[in-house]
Amino acid sequence: MNPLRDPRDRRLPRVPDPCVLVVFGVTGDLARKKLIPAVYDLANRGLLPPGFVLLGFARRDWGDGDFETVAKEAARKGARTEFRDDVWQRLAEAIRFLPGAFDDDAAFDKLAETLREVDASHGTLGNAAFYLSIPPAAFPVVLQQMERTGMADNARSGGWRRVVVEKPFGHDLGSAQELNQMVDKVFGAQDVFRIDHYLGKETVQNLLALRFANTLFEPIWNAHHIDSVQITMAEDVGIESRAGFYEETGAARDVLQNHLLQLMALTAMEEPSSFDAEALRTEKRKVLGAIRPPKDLARYTVRGQYDQGWLAGQRVSGYRSEKDVAADSRTETYAAVRLEVETRRWAGVPFYLRTGKRLPRRVTEIAVLFRKAPHLPFSKTDTEELGSNQLVVRVQPDEGMTLRFGSKVPGSAMEVRDVAMDFLYGEAFTESSPEAYERLLLDVLLGDASLFPHNQEVEDSWRVIDPIEQFWAEGGEPELYRAGEWGPAAADEMLAGDGRAWRRP
Ligand SMILES: NC(=O)c1ccc[n+]([C@@H]2O[C@H](COP(=O)([O-])OP(=O)(O)OC[C@H]3O[C@@H](n4cnc5c(N)ncnc54)[C@H](OP(=O)(O)O)[C@@H]3O)[C@@H](O)[C@H]2O)c1
Structure with missing residues (x-):
C-alpha cells in the first residue's frame, strides 16, 4: 500500500x-x-x-x-x-x-x-x-x-x-428473520447488500455532513433545543400499475418501515467513530433499538386511504376504484405515527412520520422544529407572524436545505416575521448528483456497505411497525381523504392534540 x-x-x-x-x-x-x-x-x-x-x-x-x-x-x-x-x-x-x-x-x-x-x-x-x-x-x-x-x-x-x-425485507418481523436466515445461510454477512435506495440519495448523505462536519448544529441537536421533528414522504401519484403489490403492503410497510425509519435514524443517531459500514450501522442500530411504538396506538397512529379528488387540474379516482384493488379494500395509502427515541438526547421529543399517496405534491423532507424562545422582549402583536425556528432538509425535489428564523420587518415598528435562508444543491454545485441506484450499485461492486441497512436494523424497524400493523388489523377502516389534500383529518388532529401542526412542505 x-x-x-x-x-x-x-x-x-x-x-x-x-x-x-x-x-x-x-x-x-x-x-x-x-x-x-x-x-x-x-x-x-x-x-x-x-x-x-x-x-x-x-x-x-x-x-x-x-x-x-x-x-x-x-x-x-x-x-x-x-x-x-x-x-x-x-x-x-x-x-x-x-x-x-x-x-x-x-x-x-x-x-x-x-x-x-x-x-x-x-x-x-x-x-x-x-x-x-x-x-x-x-x-x-x-x-x-x-x-x-x-x-x-x-x-x-x-x-x-x-x-x-x-426491499421489501419481509412483511413483518418473523418473515424478515426468516429471510435474513435464508440469505445468511448462502452468503457471508459482509457479502449481503440490502437496498434502501433512500440512503443512496445525496441529500440523505448530506445529513451526515451537515451534522458531523459542522460545529453549528450539533450543540443544539437535542431535547433542550429541539421541540419536535417531522419527516414527510409525500407522493402525488397513486398506486400506478402496482395494485397486486400494494394491496398486500400498504403505506406503513412500503415506506415507513424502511425509508422513514432510516431517515429518522440518521437524524437522531450519535456521531459514528468513522464512516465505515460497521461504525455507521452501529450508531443507526442504537437509535432504531431505542424507538418504541407509541403506547397509545389509537391516539398516535393514523391511517388513511385516498378517495377521488382533483390533482393538478385532473380528476383522479379513489383507491378502491383503481384496477385490481378490492372494492372493500382496507389497505392504507397514508400512514402517520408519532414515535419517540428513548435516549437522554431525545427524551420527550416527538418524531412525527408521515407518508401518503395522492397528496398535493411529491416531496420528501426532514423538518427539525426548534423550541420557542423562553422569553420574548417584544409586544405580542409584534411577534404574531413568528413561528418556530426550523431547519428543513429537502431530500427531494429541490434538493437542499432551508433555515427558517424570525427577522425584523423593515419599518419603524419592531415587527418580527419568519424568513427563509435557502441552500440549493443545483445552485451551489456545478456537478449534478448521481442517481441513488448509480451510487449504490457502485458501492456494491466496491464492497462498501456503509449505505446499506444491516439485517439487525431491518429487524428493529419491524419491531416498531409490527404492533402498529396489528392494531390496525384489529381496528376498523382507514379514514378516507380526498386525493389532492394533505391526508385524513385525524392526522391533523393527532398533532393538534399535542399543540402542534404539520408543516406544509
Ligand atoms: N419497480 C420498482 O420501482 C421497485 C422499487 C423498489 C423495490 N422494488 C423491488 O424490486 C424487485 C423487482 O421489482 P419489479 O418492479 O422490477 O418487478 P417486476 O416488474 O414484476 O419484475 C420481476 C422480474 O422477475 C422475473 N421473474 C419473476 N418470476 C420469475 C421466475 N419464476 N423465473 C424467472 N424470472 C422470473 C420477471 O420475468 P418475466 O418478465 O419473465 O415475468 C421479471 O423480470 C421486487 O422485489 C420489488 O419489490 C421495485
Whole structure:
C-alpha cells in the first residue's frame, strides 16, 4: 500500500475490481427503469472496470442481441448522463443474456458455467454480484439455486461473491428473520447488500455532513433545543400499475418501515467513530433499538386511504376504484405515527412520520422544529407572524436545505416575521448528483456497505411497525381523504392534540 495514501481518502474515483453483475429479473420494471440506466451512467463516468460484464437472467427466449436492444433503449430513456454511442458500444460488447426460470436447474448450471467462461474471456477473476430484482416470493428458490451450484461461494470462485436484496425485507418481523436466515445461510454477512435506495440519495448523505462536519448544529441537536421533528414522504401519484403489490403492503410497510425509519435514524443517531459500514450501522442500530411504538396506538397512529379528488387540474379516482384493488379494500395509502427515541438526547421529543399517496405534491423532507424562545422582549402583536425556528432538509425535489428564523420587518415598528435562508444543491454545485441506484450499485461492486441497512436494523424497524400493523388489523377502516389534500383529518388532529401542526412542505 502507498504509505502516502490514506485509505479513507475518497476524493479519487474508485473503480471496482473486474467483475460480473448478474441481474435476476432483468426484464422487470426496476431493472429497466433504474438498474440498466445506472450501469450505463457508471460506464459513462468511467467508473466500471475494464473487465466488466452485465449478465441478464429472465425467462424470455432472448439471445444476447435481443437483450442488448432492450437494454440500450432502457439506458437511452433512463440515463442521467448524456447518451453516447461509443460508451454504449463498449458496454454492449460485455452484455450477456441467459434465458431460464428460477426453478430450472439446467438454467442455473448454465449460469455457473457462463460465470467460469466469462472469467476466462473477460478476466473477471471470479468476482460477481447477484442482483435479486425479482418478486420477494422468488428469493428462496433463487438462493437455493445459488447454493446448489456453488455460485455464492467466495472460496470456490476464487474472487468475491455478493448478493443485492431489494426491499421489501419481509412483511413483518418473523418473515424478515426468516429471510435474513435464508440469505445468511448462502452468503457471508459482509457479502449481503440490502437496498434502501433512500440512503443512496445525496441529500440523505448530506445529513451526515451537515451534522458531523459542522460545529453549528450539533450543540443544539437535542431535547433542550429541539421541540419536535417531522419527516414527510409525500407522493402525488397513486398506486400506478402496482395494485397486486400494494394491496398486500400498504403505506406503513412500503415506506415507513424502511425509508422513514432510516431517515429518522440518521437524524437522531450519535456521531459514528468513522464512516465505515460497521461504525455507521452501529450508531443507526442504537437509535432504531431505542424507538418504541407509541403506547397509545389509537391516539398516535393514523391511517388513511385516498378517495377521488382533483390533482393538478385532473380528476383522479379513489383507491378502491383503481384496477385490481378490492372494492372493500382496507389497505392504507397514508400512514402517520408519532414515535419517540428513548435516549437522554431525545427524551420527550416527538418524531412525527408521515407518508401518503395522492397528496398535493411529491416531496420528501426532514423538518427539525426548534423550541420557542423562553422569553420574548417584544409586544405580542409584534411577534404574531413568528413561528418556530426550523431547519428543513429537502431530500427531494429541490434538493437542499432551508433555515427558517424570525427577522425584523423593515419599518419603524419592531415587527418580527419568519424568513427563509435557502441552500440549493443545483445552485451551489456545478456537478449534478448521481442517481441513488448509480451510487449504490457502485458501492456494491466496491464492497462498501456503509449505505446499506444491516439485517439487525431491518429487524428493529419491524419491531416498531409490527404492533402498529396489528392494531390496525384489529381496528376498523382507514379514514378516507380526498386525493389532492394533505391526508385524513385525524392526522391533523393527532398533532393538534399535542399543540402542534404539520408543516406544509
Ligand atoms: N419497480 C420498482 O420501482 C421497485 C422499487 C423498489 C423495490 N422494488 C423491488 O424490486 C424487485 C423487482 O421489482 P419489479 O418492479 O422490477 O418487478 P417486476 O416488474 O414484476 O419484475 C420481476 C422480474 O422477475 C422475473 N421473474 C419473476 N418470476 C420469475 C421466475 N419464476 N423465473 C424467472 N424470472 C422470473 C420477471 O420475468 P418475466 O418478465 O419473465 O415475468 C421479471 O423480470 C421486487 O422485489 C420489488 O419489490 C421495485
